Amino acid sequence: MLEVKVLLEDREMPKKWYNVLPELMDLKTPFSPPLDPATKKPLDPSKLEAIFPKALIAQEASMEKMIPIPEDILKVYNIWRPTPMYRAAKLEKALKTPAHIYFKNESVSPPGSHKPNTAVAQVYYNMKEGVKRIATETGAGQWGSALAFACNYFGLKATIYMVKVSYQQKPYRRSMMQVWGAHCIPSPSDKTNTGKAILKQQPDHPGSLGLAISEAVEDAATHDDTKYSLGSVLNHVLLHQTIIGEELKLQLKKVNVKPDILISCVGGGSNFAGLVLPFVPDVKAGKKIRMIAVEPTACPTLTRGYYAYDFGDVAELTPLLKMYTLGHKFIPPKIHAGGLRYHGDAPIICQLVKEGIVEGRAYHQKEAFKAAVTFARAEGFIPAPETAHAIKAVIDEAIKCREEKKKKTIVFNFSGHGHFDLGSYDLYFEGKMEDYHLEKKYIEQAFKDLPKI
Numbered sequence: 001m002l003e004v005k006v007l008l009e010d011r012e013m014p015k016k017w018y019n020v021l022p023e024l025m026d027l028k029t030p031f032s033p034p035l036d037p038a039t040k041k042p043l044d045p046s047k048l049e050a051i052f053p054k055a056l057i058a059q060e061a062s063m064e065k066m067i068p069i070p071e072d073i074l075k076v077y078n079i080w081r082p083t084p085m086y087r088a089a090k091l092e093k094a095l096k097t098p099a100h101i102y103f104k105n106e107s108v109s110p111p112g113s114h115k116p117n118t119a120v121a122q123v124y125y126n127m128k129e130g131v132k133r134i135a136t137e138t139g140a141g142q143w144g145s146a147l148a149f150a151c152n153y154f155g156l157k158a159t160i161y162m163v164k165v166s167y168q169q170k171p172y173r174r175s176m177m178q179v180w181g182a183h184c185i186p187s188p189s190d191k192t193n194t195g196k197a198i199l200k201q202q203p204d205h206p207g208s209l210g211l212a213i214s215e216a217v218e219d220a221a222t223h224d225d226t227k228y229s230l231g232s233v234l235n236h237v238l239l240h241q242t243i244i245g246e247e248l249k250l251q252l253k254k255v256n257v258k259p260d261i262l263i264s265c266v267g268g269g270s271n272f273a274g275l276v277l278p279f280v281p282d283v284k285a286g287k288k289i290r291m292i293a294v295e296p297t298a299c300p301t302l303t304r305g306y307y308a309y310d311f312g313d314v315a316e317l318t319p320l321l322k323m324y325t326l327g328h329k330f331i332p333p334k335i336h337a338g339g340l341r342y343h344g345d346a347p348i349i350c351q352l353v354k355e356g357i358v359e360g361r362a363y364h365q366k367e368a369f370k371a372a373v374t375f376a377r378a379e380g381f382i383p384a385p386e387t388a389h390a391i392k393a394v395i396d397e398a399i400k401c402r403e404e405k406k407k408k409t410i411v412f413n414f415s416g417h418g419h420f421d422l423g424s425y426d427l428y429f430e431g432k433m434e435d436y437h438l439e440k441k442y443i444e445q446a447f448k449d450l451p452k453i
């Protein structure tokens, strides 16, 4: 009988995160460490102590291949993990494709996405080091709600700067954060110097992830009891997400399936990393697995960005990271996938793109929503707009298999549900959703702000 879903017992849940960093050291594209913006030399990790706990700073540069997950984190993970791996047989039938499609369902967590995999870990390490409050940014609100959930669990306060356009588009995400006791503020706000300065120049500024990061970093750096937490991009965040791929490997083994193509959407790169990084050693050993990272055409970092050192935020408060970037001053158009509106990407993923191990691909939001509706009508689950981008690539690859009469195995990450994004679905059905084609001149302008290294 065809398996609909493959489950793992609680006791089968992996007890270690997979750290890809040691594997990246012998690639042709050199691994580029974060730089101190003042000296342009590799950053002294102790400089990060103003905003991060020591345990996470150590994980950021760790060369240990497998990192044990503390028991208290495993206990929280067990609320919703191991997550199911589904066979999307009804989608295969609808597409008349010989391809086999599987997906890892990360939407089953209490906040509804993969984000608590790292939120729980980050809040735990902060709690251990006596931190009382965490400041963070959020785009669509998935990360903010995950951090609110984790802070509530471990008894910390949470202040969440939410990109203003998403704050208006997704009011129920804010409500969710409030239920878990967090304070959610639309960004730009009048709570920080960065926010005040931006509001003075442009009172109706829609906000961006880069700007909300600046506000949260400033908040943490100016309060002794507060640290900052980032929901994507950094090595330790990607590390915590590898529980996805580690579980997936066990589930694929149970049904004796080997993936040909791995697909996920990329905002800062964390859920994509969680899915694919545990397979990097296999690819390096010669296994043919394509890894497709899907981004929005409105914010095409991997497909049209420069591979250069850049700031992670608008106010230039973060270290310089080597990544595909559209320039830290780039304000992406107001697409509905708020979590994909980031000017850069995780340095680890960017190195893998540069190396040719990962392929970048971009789609418009309307075609992504069309794919999401096809998926929801076949499989039932309603995807988040971010996840919809991955699904568009899955459908395209499955159709290609049909045309080429090839039976490939496609596995993707269902990174989150769209229950709080139904307003966006309404606009799609009413024909009121716009696509944005970024003219070259805007991208070239944004590149002018890249720091000179």
Ligand SMILES: Cc1ncc(COP(=O)(O)O)c(C=O)c1O
Pocket: 113, 114, 139, 140, 141, 142, 143, 231, 232, 233, 265, 266, 267, 268, 269, 270, 271, 272, 338, 339, 340, 384, 386, 387, 415, 416, 417
């Ligand atoms: C459901 C969902 N998927 C994907 C993303 C993109 O983030 P990342 O690239 O870090 O996985 C987000 C970000 O908010 C999200 O909410």
